[in-house]
Amino acid sequence: MAMVQPRNLHYRVWAARIVMIALLCLVMFPFLMIISVSFRTGNFATGSLIPENPSLEHWAMVLGIPYETADGNIVEPTFPVLTWLWNSIKVSLTTSALILTLSTTGAYAFARLRFRLKHHLLTSMMILQMFPAVLALVAFHAFFNKLGGVVPWLGLNTHSALVMSYLGGLTMNIWLIKGYFESIDVALEESAHIDGATPWQAFRHILLPLSVPILAVVFVLSFIGVIGEYPIASVLLQGVDKLTLAVGVKQFLYAQNYLWGDFAAAAVLTGMPITVVFLIAQRYLVSGLTAGGVKG
């Protein structure tokens, strides 16, 4: 707490408040708008922020319930939004779990064990993580196309191929976990070794339980990263029932078939759980991100 306070502090606080509220209006505008649009009647309806004649038709569509319009027509849901959400969650959970397993063991070796090429590996990982996966799409496409000819469940249009191709994103996490492991005192593991524990036992029973916070951060970060990933999924997945949410929702907004209201409901329905997870994990994420940020 600063002890020396300027005299006009009161006015400054109010000025800051007004600026903040104006800014928050700008920031929140898209969210409020989309919630409002999801309750409007029809796909081209315009109007005020609070809908004049609210309707649940878009929500019914998104939840897969056939909807009866005022003139008695039954409208069947166009897209399997809930299937997409499930696909997204399935792929994200599997990927995050695999990334967590691989990067934890990797980070343990980089933080604690001594072996040849360690520093070269760390440096090249740093450079490699900068290459965006979008540029390797041609290779991914060709690779899974050919692999699918031999192992069908790893071919194009399968979720397992998608999960595999996301595994390249683990380098950043290795750095994050490695940094955390290094902050834990080696003495704990050394005393375990004196008592006869193998390195695996020391890792499993001493280091892992101590690192639960960073593991949670890595899990949530990769979960969010995968659920929002769009380019790879759009190339590898083709069938409507196989799509993930990120690829699927785009289909609502084609110029020739512009379903703005249905999109709004789908966006709110699917964006909400992800946002809530993020806000709950936010406190840990902020510390994780800044720790990773400072260490580069």
Add this chain to the structure above:
Amino acid sequence: MTLPANAKSVATGKENGKKNMSTPANAQKLSSGNGPKWALVALIDLALLYVIFLLYAQGEILFPLTLLVLCSIGTWVFTNKAGYCYRYVYPCLLGIIMFIVFPLVYTFSISFTNYGSANILSLERVKEIHLDKQVKTGDQVYRLALYQDNGQYQLQLTDKNDSANVYTSESFTLDGQAKEVAAQPDTSAQGQKLSMRDIVKQRAALGEITVNLHGNSRLVMSSLREFAAMAPQYREEADNVLVDIHTGESIRPDMVTGFYVNVDGEQIAPGFSVYVGGENYQLLLEDKGIREPFFKIFVWTVVFAALSVTLCAIIGLLLANLMQWEPLKERGIYRVLLILPYAVPAFISILIFKGLFNQNFGEINMILEGLFGIEPEWMTNPTFARMMILIVNTWLGYPYMMIVCMGLLKAIPDVLYEASAIDGATPIHNLLFITLPSLAKSMAPILIASFAFNFNNFVLIDLLTAGGPMRPGTSIEAGFTDLLVNFTFRTAFVAGQDFGLASAIATMIFLIVGFISWVNLRATRSSQEY
């Protein structure tokens, strides 16, 4: 691909690579559990070898070779005591090699070929397609009549030259499946003879039928009225040269263009992929219709990334300062609300903006119309489209900068501000002379990483404008808001499907981004030295 964790749990305790810890006393006891480990490794190796063999049998070289190398290294690491330390690293390295390094190498190798939608197959496969081609031989032509009886069909074929020569097929169903039906010399067919109109309706299904004539020759539908005997068009000679059996003309593969050509030099589709050397790179540097858009897109990519980073950093830093300002009591609520754009998945917010910025029924233009009477053409005017992209990207990107800055600001000692307050400094003085100099060093790597991220911000552009509006007068499609990655993606997957050229552009981007990350690494190191 990856050996499961339990393979490691039975690992022996006596390892050579680990010198900083004492050798466990009970290591010998643990090594007795090696049986299951060997079985598991052998099982995984067998499965992988099977896949490798199948891939190799398909005529692939690069994929099975990479798999074989990785598989052997894996076996060594998990069975040899000297490889103990690598057991922890191998799984994650495997992921990196398979999904970062290998695609990189593969992309690089594609950039020297003409691999693309017109030349997608291998030479072997193209040869097979040509050898499978059938032509009407002309000596056996039969008029067809189709009879229907309770969903069952029968074909009656009459020799065009000798109308006494009539064959009738067995009954079959027309379900669009390829099938072979036998026919005997016979004039009696069951059911009702179908008119030409009905035959037209069944044309596609009839095209799948092969009639086996008395065991002598096989006929397929050659026109709406006729079935005719078919024979292969080509036979193979040495050096992949194919000879037309009926005309005697030969066609040979042209290893420069990747097509079979006849004596007149005419190309016969489909093409196969061939090595073209540096042609794709040459095209990028010399073809005016490609070079000019490529260069302009490069400039816009740099401008976009630089502006995005600057805008996000300025707004993020100012907000972070405000969030640390103690007199602002309710700043906890502001913080949660300000982080929201970062919390909502980007693909959703970008699409929301796409709808809001819609020229005809978007809410933003409606508000602008009402307030100022203007309706900017966000989607068709290049300048407005770029403005829109920067607005949306700033909205998406400032929370990250704010979070990072908040963490870094905590590290600046309060006494500095105390001292400046005694000297009567204004907040602007504080920002310029205390906050910024203290942050500069630790912010540098973050700014560079953010630049690299925005340099390749594919999702934003693809979902918001898809690169549009398009630039006029280019030989491959290029848009005013395209970033290099979007340009590459379109060249590869949307327009033209020229994988070779796209890989060449991708390789160029690899080099640029590699340079940026190298600079980043240097910056990180120098900041850590302090």
